[in-house]
Amino acid sequence: MTTLVRLRPSAPPQRPGRIAILGAPNSGKTTLFNALTGHRAKAGNYPGVTVDRREGDLQGRFGADDVRLIDLPGVYSLEPQSDDETVAVRVLEGGFGEPVPDGVVVVVDATTIERGLPLLAEAAGLGLPVCVALTMIDELKARHGQIDTEELQQELGVPVVGVVGNRGLGIDDLGALVSSPWDWTPGPGLLHGAEAKTPEDRFGWAREVLGACRRQAPEPNRWTRRLDRFLLHPAIGSAVFLAFVAFFFQAIFTWATPAMDFLSGLMDGLADQILATLPDTALTRLLADGVIRGVGAVIVFLPQIVLLFTVILFLEACGYMARAAFVVDRVMGWVGLEGRCFIALLSSYACAVPGIMATRTIPSPRDRLTTILVAPFATCSARLPVYILLIAAFIPADPVLGPFTWQGLTLTGLYFLGTGAALLSAAVFKRGLLRGATLPFYLELPPYRLPRPSDIALGVWDRAKLFLRRAGTIILAASVVLWFLLNLPRRPADPQLSVTENQRAVLEGSYAASAGRLLEPVFAPMDFDWRINVGLVASQAAREVMVATLAQIYAHEGEDGEGLGVLLAGSGEGGAPPLLSRPSALALLVYFAFAMQCMSTLAVIRRETGGWRWPAFTFAYMNGLAWLSAWLTFVLASAAGA
């Protein structure tokens, strides 16, 4: 244990002491924070900005008084340019209606200590008590480097503790230290650095400080060099990158499916059970069809989101994510974005909600906003049920070439359509609406490291909670509202009619049907009738709701046992006319590829951009584009006699 000489009696705190943890990205800050708080952090957001906020109490551990730790976003400097830096500076200056922190622990990676000390000088320049946590000292030793923490402490005057966050070394010392920030008194060395005004001065000061200590700089990280030679090789590196993308899709679509099917089956079974056991009242149906199936529509995405973030956080922590951004940066540069935007767009193929949440790693606010605005074009998994229904019904399964069929090509084409729309819109936004000064592009490539499973689990848990709370409440509320729209106004059941015929009568007289009829002039050019329009209204809660709604509307149109697709295409044996012509079906497919039909995505955009302006814009431009493209598709397909 480091014994501290108490220079002056510590002022008894009137409230829990608040200690901010400051450090560069990849400095081991999060691992350190998790180790100190014993994995009991509270995650949240700063008001008005979308920077992750994490706080945790020491709760008397390490013999410490009541101390609250604030994990600041990873920053290179306190000169505010990005959202992250603005938040870090505001917290340190006592913003957000909170008092100024009582002290700052500056986390410095011991293997790149020269790069971490300037941040210490900046923090000291704010006049706050500071101390230093030197992380990665095990890695420093492994690479035959050395630093004398005692000497560094003497040079700076403030406590310096060497820690290995993932093995708990030094954590007790640091934990004991943070309860008495009143004792951290900077020496002349640090005060000199605190006066530095330019980056050159601060880096120069860092060299002076290190020059006065016994220190052996670490050798280059051989493992990282070796892996990079392979993973960033012009040919092999590109192949690895493509394999990474394929693996990503595989994980999202294949591995998550059993869990998703299980959950939706579970919720459907529960709803059916309720309908079968409870008396058949409106309340029962609201509970089963509105609430239970509404909850089901939310949690069905949970396996995918958990899997998605596990993969993302794992690859991020082990160092490959930055390499993937490095490899793909040039391609993203063609549309005015950068490598990090690719990761967010890729996630959007599962669901735009986590994709938009993943834009937080993009430092440039303009690039970030552009990515948020175009992410909903990515073919998310909620579009798939609609695509599959319409393609199976209207596109022939005839082979085109080899193993490729028209159906398969149509589905692939829809993926390309979404991707193309996202990239083109990004290029348009970056050249027009969001043109202007950008931050210079820089991307740190951290050494490859073995991630700590508990850090990843904690990160996944935080994001899953965020998804359930934000998206979940919106989808649930929307599905309850939708249930009312589809079932009101109430009408007495006609004993002459069967149960399904009665249900259909309710539906045809419902507010949703009125809305569908009201929309008829809008969608008449594509030949959508009011029933398709009801589906479009319903799919505003979540796209996949379209299938269930159409099934409900068309439940009585044809012979028993005929599937919805057969009914739509009029391909049944009864010779019933098609309910949707093929040009209309193609138009509907294109409409779904482009339209903004997801309340939860709009809610997330609102939260991430801090207002209704951008979600309203996204809604307008995407639906406008969807309508135009659908109309064009209808005209072209009709002309071609499809």
Add this chain to the structure above:
Amino acid sequence: MDRTLAEVADASDGRLLEIAQVTGTDADSRRLREIGFCAGAPVRFIRRAPLGDPAMYELRGALMSLRRSEARRILVHRAGA
């Protein structure tokens, strides 16, 4: 441009170079200087991305990647000058 200076963007071998200055307006160059690309710092070209851009540099013990447009603003002392 000073004939004894070269752009770090043109570096293609692993020699250790010393940064002489970062050009551009203060707001533009400030970020590059804050992450450590400032006068006097040793920098080493490591490799280019598979598609040729950006490139990876070793700077103060860390690996940093810059696009060509940024790397052209970092001037280094020409070898032997």
